[in-house]
Amino acid sequence: MDNQSLKATNDEVTSLEALAPLADYSLMDTLNCDPDATADGVDHSPRQVFTGQYVPVKPTPIEAPEYVAHSHGLFRELGFADGLAQSADFIRMFSGDLSQVPAPLRNVGWACGYALSIYGTELTQQCPFQTGNGYGDGRAMSVFEGVLNGQRWEMQLKGGGPTPYCRGGDGRAVLRSSVREFLAQEHMHALGVPTSRSLSLYVSKTEKVQRPWYSEGSRRQDPDRMVSEPVAISTRVAPSFIRVGQLELFARRARKQEHPRATEELRQLVLHLIDREYAGDIDQTLETPRKVVMLAHQFRSRLTSLIANWIRVGYCQGNFNSDNCAAGGYTLDYGPFGFCEMFDPHYQPWTGGGQHFAFLNQPVAAEKNFGSFISALQPLLADHPNELARLEEIRRDFPKVMHAEMEKMWAAKLGLEAFDAELFKELIALMTQTPVDYTLFFRALSDIPDDIAPLTNSFYRPLAEAGTAESDGLLKRWKEWLSAWKSRIGPSTEEVSRQMKRVNPKYIMREWLVVPAYRQAAEGNYRPVRELQGVLSQPYSEQSAEVEAHYYRLKPLELFNLGGVSHYSCSS
Ligand SMILES: Nc1ncnc2c1ncn2[C@@H]1O[C@H](COP(=O)(O)OP(=O)(O)OP(=O)(O)O)[C@@H](O)[C@H]1O
Ligand SMILES: [Mg+2]
Numbered sequence: 001m002d003n004q005s006l007k008a009t010n011d012e013v014t015s016l017e018a019l020a021p022l023a024d025y026s027l028m029d030t031l032n033c034d035p036d037a038t039a040d041g042v043d044h045s046p047r048q049v050f051t052g053q054y055v056p057v058k059p060t061p062i063e064a065p066e067y068v069a070h071s072h073g074l075f076r077e078l079g080f081a082d083g084l085a086q087s088a089d090f091i092r093m094f095s096g097d098l099s100q101v102p103a104p105l106r107n108v109g110w111a112c113g114y115a116l117s118i119y120g121t122e123l124t125q126q127c128p129f130q131t132g133n134g135y136g137d138g139r140a141m142s143v144f145e146g147v148l149n150g151q152r153w154e155m156q157l158k159g160g161g162p163t164p165y166c167r168g169g170d171g172r173a174v175l176r177s178s179v180r181e182f183l184a185q186e187h188m189h190a191l192g193v194p195t196s197r198s199l200s201l202y203v204s205k206t207e208k209v210q211r212p213w214y215s216e217g218s219r220r221q222d223p224d225r226m227v228s229e230p231v232a233i234s235t236r237v238a239p240s241f242i243r244v245g246q247l248e249l250f251a252r253r254a255r256k257q258e259h260p261r262a263t264e265e266l267r268q269l270v271l272h273l274i275d276r277e278y279a280g281d282i283d284q285t286l287e288t289p290r291k292v293v294m295l296a297h298q299f300r301s302r303l304t305s306l307i308a309n310w311i312r313v314g315y316c317q318g319n320f321n322s323d324n325c326a327a328g329g330y331t332l333d334y335g336p337f338g339f340c341e342m343f344d345p346h347y348q349p350w351t352g353g354g355q356h357f358a359f360l361n362q363p364v365a366a367e368k369n370f371g372s373f374i375s376a377l378q379p380l381l382a383d384h385p386n387e388l389a390r391l392e393e394i395r396r397d398f399p400k401v402m403h404a405e406m407e408k409m410w411a412a413k414l415g416l417e418a419f420d421a422e423l424f425k426e427l428i429a430l431m432t433q434t435p436v437d438y439t440l441f442f443r444a445l446s447d448i449p450d451d452i453a454p455l456t457n458s459f460y461r462p463l464a465e466a467g468t469a470e471s472d473g474l475l476k477r478w479k480e481w482l483s484a485w486k487s488r489i490g491p492s493t494e495e496v497s498r499q500m501k502r503v504n505p506k507y508i509m510r511e512w513l514v515v516p517a518y519r520q521a522a523e524g525n526y527r528p529v530r531e532l533q534g535v536l537s538q539p540y541s542e543q544s545a546e547v548e549a550h551y552y553r554l555k556p557l558e559l560f561n562l563g564g565v566s567h568y569s570c571s572s
Contacts, residue, residue: 008150014081016089020102023146026275027054027154027240028110031268041108044162044171048133049113051259053250053269056108057141058098060161060171062204062231065095068179068526069533070200071186074237078148085200094235095202096160098143105144111137111163114245115252117322119356120368122252128167132249135323136165139173142241152276155199156241159233172209178232179518179529181334185236187509187536193309194302194330199235203521207231212570214563221351222569230522238330240276242269244373245323251376267380270295277328289387292377296394299373302329304402307366308409313539314340314438314508316359318350325369336568339508341555342460343431343438349511351569363402370398412503413442415489415496423488426481434459434474437554439508446500448486448493452478460554505539507551511566512559 013019034052037043041058049055070085084090092100098107113136116123127135141163144155158181159173173181178201188195208230212223250266253259267288274282274295282294306329310317317324318336326332336350345360357365374395381388407419414423431441440458449455455478456463463475489496509532517528535543535551542548559565 010079010149012081013079013148014084015087016093016105017102019144019146020105022148023104023106023144024152025106025145026152027142027145027272028056028106031272032265043164044166045164046128046134046167047164048129048131049136049164050133051261051265053246053265053272054110054112055164057111057163058108059096059141059143059157061092061096062159062172062202062233063207064205065091065202065233066205067091068175068201068203068232068521069182069530071198071533073186073189073537074197074199078153078237090200091202093143094155094157094200095204095233096157109141109143109157109160111141111165112241112246113137113165113249114243114323115249116245117248117369117372119321119365120371122248122372126167132252134165134167136246136249137163138166138169139163139171140241143235152239153237154240155235155237157233157235159231170209172207172231173234174209174211174229175203175232175522176229176518177335178203178234179521180514181236182234183514183517183529183533183536184334184337184509185331186533187539188313188315188331190537191309191313191505191508191539193313193315194306196236196238196241196326196330196332199237201232201234203230203232205230214568218563219561220563221567223563238326238332239328240273241332242273242276242327243323243332244325244327244369244376245321247273247327247376248322248372251379254379263379266376270377270380273327289381289384292380293387293390293394296374296377296391299327299329300370300394300398300401303366303370304363304398304405306330307362307402308405310362311360311406312409312413312503313505314359316340316347316349316357317362317365318348318353318357320357320362320365320369322369322372325366325373327373338511340438341510342435342560343441344435345428345432349567351567363399363406367398367402371395413500414485415446415448415500417490420488423481423485426477427485430474430478430481434461434463434478436460439505440552440554442504443501443506443552446497446504448489448497448500449482452482455482458554460557502540506542507535507539507547509536510551510555512555513551515565 031053034049034055037055041056043057067086075082101107115132116126124130124132140156140158141160142154142156162171182198182201185195185198189197208228210226210228213227214223215225218224250269253262254266274291278298281298282291316338324333336353338349340347340359347359374391410424411419437458444455444458517532520528535547
């Protein structure tokens with residue numbers, strides 16, 4: 001279906017029968033199926049997939065699914081009736097049972113292979129066959145693609161059982177990680193950060209799997225025991241799920257001429273990416289080499305803006321490999337992520353992640369992924385030296401564009417028209433040395449206080465009380481900084497304050513507030529998850545006094561360094 005002819009709105013979807021005619025499986029219908037795939041999608045053991053951009057896979061339903069939550073906001077955008085989320089056939093489909101879906105909905109889903117580069121280094125070791133042909137969606141599979149309210153969406157189960165890319169894993173996701181991803185996606189959307197979205201979350205009442213996790217109160221880096229956790233399936237939604245790593249897989253094959261159609265498969269995937277994610281930005285009638293250059297340019301804009309947004313809201317991806325970098329330029333894979341609370345440029349919640357993926361190094365990590373992306377496009381321009389040179393320029397200028405995005409973002413956080421390097425440098429030093437809570441600090445600053453007293457509510461160490469020379473020195477510097485800052489903001493403080501409150505959220509997803517919610521959910525009480533969902537869906541709003549008292553506060557000191565709260569070594 002061509003994007004121009006899409007109907008702008010659809011009638012309210014109240015059943016799967018009403019959803020069925022909106023299906024349009026462009027990926028399955030225009031790209032190549034793995035020729036070794038089984039027709040029925042019963043394909044659940046690790047094997048190599050040599051060609052084709054997708055493998056049909058039948059999801060493995062979770063036993064005895066129970067409704068936990070759905071996104072009211074996304075349902076509204078898609079034109080879905082709220083009641084649908086708790087209807088028997090919808091629960092069946094989105095907990096992995098496609099056997100009874102009405103045609104033309106299909107009763108197999110699909111999984112895709114992808115390659116992995118970590119910080120720009122190409123790897124194949126993670127593939128059980130050491131070739132890269134056995135790595136990809138190991139437990140994620142899409143089950144729907146179609147056009148809803150004028151927009152093309154793909155729906156993907158996470159935890160829907162093993163695929164040929166499972167590498168011996170069980171294909172499941174536990175409730176804990178599913179609650180985190182479910183909440184985080186809609187929270188990021190509400191924060192104004194491009195992201196995959198959350199549709200629904202169902203948990204099994206009977207099926208459990210073992211995962212390494214932390215004992216109560218453990219401060220160790222790594223989990224110290226195995227715990228049995230309920231499995232869940234969350235469904236995420238995006239215009240496509242094409243990753244930088246996916247392009248890389250086909251580009252590596254093209255580079256090595258692994259099979260005669262390798263370059264053609266890469267070309268098809270890139271053109272498909274443009275249709276799905278960049279149709280509004282790239283003229284369909286252009287020749288492929290022109291399109292490829294425009295794609296690189298557009299992705300650079302989206303990626304640099306995305307990273308600046310992450311830093312604006314305090315988000316750290318933790319594992320920003322090329323396979324966790326969506327080629328559409330939105331946030332994907334909420335595993336070892338976290339929101340920075342006590343400000344630390346090196347904040348990294350994932351113990352296995354390394355400093356290269358730390359909070360303020362994300363612009364450089366993004367540059368590495370962008371390099372992988374550019375390298376993946378090169379085989380398509382082998383006979384086009386001009387376009388190839390243009391691609392190289394786009395890559396080379398990434399840091400410049402990223403830097404400009406960051407300065408624009410910091411200026412906005414500070415309510416300034418233009419970035420002020422000196423003011424910023426001293427602020428970062430003060431925020432680190434004090435240290436402050438990143439969210440509370442910028443929100444308190446957004447009130448444009450007369451003196452530093454209101455800002456000190458965001459300080460993890462009370463300055464004045466300490467009375468030491470060091471803290472007295474800091475106090476003086478804070479006062480000087482505040483007055484320097486105030487002299488730089490415009491005369492209409494009310495307007496500046498309003499603007500600042502639109503970029504500096506009041507509420508962010510703090511892990512220690514999420515832990516009790518997923519624990520309660522594992523006991524069958526879903527109210528705390530839904531309450532958190534409500535609070536996190538309005539992160540910039542002044543909410544009730546009760547919400548403020550509970551959610552707008554410093555992380556309690558006793559929770560620092562706690563395994564599973566402040567850091568995690570495994571997130572699945
Ligand atoms: N329990 C599991 N069974 C099978 N494969 C798994 C499992 N857990 C992770 N994987 C696979 O391991 C790889 C690395 O995992 P990672 O945590 O980045 O991804 P993920 O969180 O599963 O998925 P995604 O990137 O799709 O959000 C992915 O290819 C993923 O599909
Ligand atoms: Mg991943």
